[in-house]
Amino acid sequence: QVWDLPRPYVHVLPNAIDQALYETEPGWARKHVGRQLVYISRPERGLANLVSAGGVMEQLARVAPDVTLFVAHYDNTTPEMAPVYERLWGDALRLPNVKLLGSLSKRGVAELMRDAALWVYPTVPVAEHEETSCVAAMEAAAAGAVPVAALNGALPETLGPDPARRAVLLPYRADGSVDTGVYTRAILGLLDDRPHWEALARDARAHARATYRLDRSAEVLEELVGRVLATRSRGPRLFKHLFYQADARLALDSMDLGEAVLPYARAEAERYPQ
16 A cells, blocks of 8 residues: 555565574563563664653552663664654653663563563554554563554554454544553553463463464565465476576475476486486
């Protein structure tokens, strides 16, 4: 829709995460008792709704001061975003229940998520940022950190099917703004109801472990490539190209080229017996 591409030219390849970083089973009781929240996306995508005056963390400080938000982010601030980030860091530092962690490695993110009860993402309206795949949501689910996020873009698709089994996705106000009061109540509801939280957390992790896999992404891509080559590039010309590009296995085994290339194949086999 965005680029006005013909639908037959578009194929969806599933995104994935490094499952090896999430092999360790979380300590479910410790995660819930710890009452830790995590934000790891770009700050401009929704951190203001958590740390600005009147935001979620200020509301939580009044009613649940033991709930802590940990913030990590990319280390690539652009000059035009520097004033925005400085304001957000200042808002975060004034709050006793917010901890700034700076830039973390992927392993550091996995360890942070493993200790967190919730991944919170009150992202700005779709008019400002439309979520596509959201690797952060995948990482949170794999670590059993229940996503509490906006009903934005492809987040429901990423966390689906039936995302309500493993996440809390909250709608925007009629004017497109984020209702921080709704987020605060949703967070408290999960932290005060361990059976419900744990059911969501375990389902999120099981779904992530089964779905966000690099081998699955590779299989989909290989199937697509094979199908496109098989349907659009039959004949000796493709065989010769693949053979001289040292892709003899694909040339000889994967393609249904028919009788037309057999004489050429035999000649090449005699020329290069190895």
